[in-house]
Amino acid sequence: MPWVAALLLFASMPAWAQQAAPRLISDSPEYCAELAARFVALEPEAPAHLRLLADEGRQLCAEGQTRGGIAKLRRALKEAQRGE
Amino acid sequence: MTVSSEDAGGWRDIGAYLKSAGFRFAALFAVLFLAAMLGFALMLWWGTAGTLSRQIDDAIRADALGLQEAWRTGGVAAVREAIGERLAVDIDDHAIYLLTDEAGLRLAGNLDRWPAMPETPGSWSAEAVRRDGVVVPARLYRLPLDQGHRLLVGRDATDREKLRSLLSEALLWSFAVAVAFALAGAAALRRALADRLRAAAATASAIAAGDLSRRVPLSSQRDEFDQLGASMNAMLDRIDQLMIGIKGVSDSIAHDLRTPIARARMRLENALLSAPDAESLRAAMETTVADLDGISRVFQALLRIVEAEAGARRAAFAPFDLAAVLTDAAEVYGALAEERGLHLQTSWPDRLEMVGDRDMVLQAVANLLDNAVKFTPAGGTIRLSAGTPARGKRHVSVSDEGPGLTPEDRARAGERFFRADPSRALPGAGLGLSLVKAVAALHDGELRLRDARAGAERPGLEARLLLSSRA
Numbered sequence: 001m002p003w004v005a006a007l008l009l010f011a012s013m014p015a016w017a018q019q020a021a022p023r024l025i026s027d028s029p030e031y032c033a034e035l036a037a038r039f040v041a042l043e044p045e046a047p048a049h050l051r052l053l054a055d056e057g058r059q060l061c062a063e064g065q066t067r068g069g070i071a072k073l074r075r076a077l078k079e080a081q082r083g084e
Numbered sequence: 085m086t087v088s089s090e091d092a093g094g095w096r097d098i099g100a101y102l103k104s105a106g107f108r109f110a111a112l113f114a115v116l117f118l119a120a121m122l123g124f125a126l127m128l129w130w131g132t133a134g135t136l137s138r139q140i141d142d143a144i145r146a147d148a149l150g151l152q153e154a155w156r157t158g159g160v161a162a163v164r165e166a167i168g169e170r171l172a173v174d175i176d177d178h179a180i181y182l183l184t185d186e187a188g189l190r191l192a193g194n195l196d197r198w199p200a201m202p203e204t205p206g207s208w209s210a211e212a213v214r215r216d217g218v219v220v221p222a223r224l225y226r227l228p229l230d231q232g233h234r235l236l237v238g239r240d241a242t243d244r245e246k247l248r249s250l251l252s253e254a255l256l257w258s259f260a261v262a263v264a265f266a267l268a269g270a271a272a273l274r275r276a277l278a279d280r281l282r283a284a285a286a287t288a289s290a291i292a293a294g295d296l297s298r299r300v301p302l303s304s305q306r307d308e309f310d311q312l313g314a315s316m317n318a319m320l321d322r323i324d325q326l327m328i329g330i331k332g333v334s335d336s337i338a339h340d341l342r343t344p345i346a347r348a349r350m351r352l353e354n355a356l357l358s359a360p361d362a363e364s365l366r367a368a369m370e371t372t373v374a375d376l377d378g379i380s381r382v383f384q385a386l387l388r389i390v391e392a393e394a395g396a397r398r399a400a401f402a403p404f405d406l407a408a409v410l411t412d413a414a415e416v417y418g419a420l421a422e423e424r425g426l427h428l429q430t431s432w433p434d435r436l437e438m439v440g441d442r443d444m445v446l447q448a449v450a451n452l453l454d455n456a457v458k459f460t461p462a463g464g465t466i467r468l469s470a471g472t473p474a475r476g477k478r479h480v481s482v483s484d485e486g487p488g489l490t491p492e493d494r495a496r497a498g499e500r501f502f503r504a505d506p507s508r509a510l511p512g513a514g515l516g517l518s519l520v521k522a523v524a525a526l527h528d529g530e531l532r533l534r535d536a537r538a539g540a541e542r543p544g545l546e547a548r549l550l551l552s553s554r555a
Contacts, residue, residue, distance in 0.1 A: 025196050
């Protein structure tokens with residue numbers, strides 16, 4: 001039911017138009033690798049729990065759970081930047 | 085195709101229902117209720133979904149300005165780095181960025197290609213983007229950069245759409261409930277109006293059917309309907325009084341004028357049949373003419389009373405000096421009193437200005453003096469006085485030393501053709517005080533009667549005419 005308005009919005013959109021919509025690529029394995037590489041630069045200074053969090057993120061990406069892995073890596077990056 | 089009379093009657097009933105005041109009041113209530121509901125819904129929408137939209141737009145604009153600054157200071161590399169950093173810490177995963185070169189190739193960002201949106205600088209658009217194969221709404225802002233580069237900043241608007249959807253659903257249900265309440269309230273209002281007016285309508289129908297004794301029942305609420313009912317009852321009482329008055333006048337005319345008319349006819353008949361000579365016939369005719377003149381005067385007096393009671397002469401009201409009127413009356417009746425061995429005492433201020441019908445007031449004073457002269461025995465005194473008993477009021481008093489009136493007769497004095505027993509032997513038609521009373525009412529006043537000398541053998545009568553000095 002909460003999706004009624006969204007459904008109404010997109011139900012009127014033809015299938016070819018939905019296919020033509022641009023795609024978000026920040027949930028791909030490549031992006032996961034990009035985030036992991038970013039964390040490497042911060043890793044020496046990062047506390048242990050953030051390194052653990054980043055490792056969990058990498059592991060999830062390696063297991064194909066890309067969105068979960070990206071979320072963990074982002075949290076680790078944000079916390080690490082805050083600590084700098 | 086023909087329309088049966090039953091169908092036509094049904095449509096007429098519906099038409100009458102739609103035109104009824106109860107329905108219109110109820111419809112007005114329903115419209116106002118729904119308008120208030122709509123206003124509430126708009127305020128709620130503006131305060132929630134509207135606020136969220138404005139916050140998203142503000143965040144996008146600030147983000148875009150930050151990247152534009154990075155472009156100015158560091159060019160493509162700085163913008164790429166800034167976008168990468170912002171995406172890297174976007175825990176909510178709502179941010180959308182895209183930087184393209186002059187050929188349209190992606191240089192940075194998380195959107196695979198440029199969406200089909202209007203090519204106007206700084207333009208906003210609501211677009212759809214695909215996330216994990218699912219199409220989701222997005223709010224995008226396009227910003228042109230130097231050397232053909234273009235920057236796109238946006239946010240995933242799924243949460244906003246969810247809120248809008250929830251709000252729309254809640255408001256739709258609320259609106260449905262409001263419509264139900266408005267209709268129920270309108271029906272209750274219409275029924276309440278109909279119930280309150282039913283008693284008045286039933287009374288009016290009964291009166292139209294001939295039952296003039298019916299009155300509108302009043303409730304203890306003392307509201308507008310009770311005020312209307314009280315006004316209707318007062319009007320019906322007045323009509324009742326007028327009807328009784330008209331009936332009394334008709335009876336009196338039939339009774340009191342029948343005798344002089346019959347007498348005139350008999351006199352003429354006797355003269356016609358048995359007059360010995362022309363002289364006797366002439367004398368009989370002269371007497372009959374005098375009788376008919378008397379009848380004519382009665383009719384004139386009646387007409388003046390009706391005129392005064394109807395208030396038709398109110399349009400002719402004008403300022404005049406009551407003292408001058410009294411002087412004129414005293415001059416005429418002073419001479420008459422002197423002829424009969426009476427003494428007329430007068431007392432009033434030099435000027436008594438008022439607004440009213442001078443001729444009617446003079447006639448009323450003359451009637452009072454005429455009665456006083458008629459009933460006061462020789463050697464007696466008649467007192468004519470006037471003054472200002474209160475602000476905006478004038479009074480004229482005429483006192484005599486006649487036999488006076490019993491309390492019962494005083495209560496009836498003023499009725500048309502009423503004559504107390506002691507006066508039946510004297511000339512008159514019983515219309516003098518009726519006219520005085522009518523003139524008093526015409527000037528928002530009244531006529532009060534009491535003993536002039538209470539306790540005396542001949543108490544006399546004091547007639548006090550109260551008038552309003554402002555019409």
